[in-house]
Amino acid sequence: MLISLTYIKLKEMYRKHNIEKAKKLIKMAKDKGAKLVVLPSLFPVGNTFEVYNNEKKMRSVVKNLAEKIPGNSTDALVKLAMEGEVYLIAGPLLEQAGPKIFLTTLIISPDGEIIGKYRKILMSEKDIRIGIAGGKEPLYVVLDKKYGVISEDDLLSPEISRILAFEGSQTIISTVRPTSKRQDIVKHIAITRAIENNISYLVNGELVENEDGEIIGYSPTFIATSESLIYKEAEEEDSILLVESTTITQNKENIISRLAGVEGIIGGLCKSIKKNRIIGEKTVAKTER
Secondary structure (H helix, E strand, C coil), X not given: CEEEEEECEEECCCHHHHHHHHHHHHHHHHHCCEEEEEEXXXXXXXXXXXXXXXXXXHHHHHHHHCECCCCHHHHHHXXXXXXXXXXEEEEEEEEEECCEEEEEEEEECCCCCEEEEEECCCCCHHHHHCCCECCCCCEEEXXXXXXXXXXXXXXXXXXXXXXXXXXXXXXXXXXXXXXXXXXXXXXXXXXXXXXXXXXXXXXXXXXXXXXXXXXXEEECCEEEECCCEEEEECCCCCEEEEEEHHXXXXXXXXXXHHCCCHHHHHXXXXXXXXXXXXXXXXXXXXXXX
């Protein structure tokens, strides 16, 4: 299956403008034969969590943008998937679920069905301070291959990737939030995870510009493998990065997933993630006192 990552320059808070850009890139990918398209973090408004330091403002932004699923943002994504006739992985977006707000990534089929919903597990200290809750379990989706789905800070956690590898994921797809300065550290982290687990990582970044056209946020779009390290990288804004799934996935069945006692290993890793999240929340609470 041909997969398309995107490298979109999003205009901050300009939904209609950004949706039109995505529509063109999805059509471009579809015309080249892509069956799966990945869109960036907090599409269609652009992710500025690491761009601004005003946390009071960011808390207000989070509350204003959070919506139930389905909602306006979900409807826009469903429409893009159906019109483009592709599978779509998009997010995370801000999901309002009761009193809690999650960073949630959606997997949408060409007929508009939400076939997967993943809530980001590993919260940064800033995420916690601005009112975002963490999810509980990693997620994979089975298309032509088994794809693990993570987002943003999840890439920092060896345990999350290890769980997905144990469960037989052949490739991991992640989005990454932009920062105010060009930083390539995410590439080194993805390469490390690829080598640790002997699977490929498809990482979707973005550019964010303000209303004056100034680039205020940047994160790279690239593919990391254990053999090639950086296998491919998007160089131009508003472009797509294509890769055939058979060239970056292991053809053999994941042996680790058949090991005796794997359920206990996965359970232990889940507890480790939960413990680390609780420690992070307590640290933030102590700092705010």
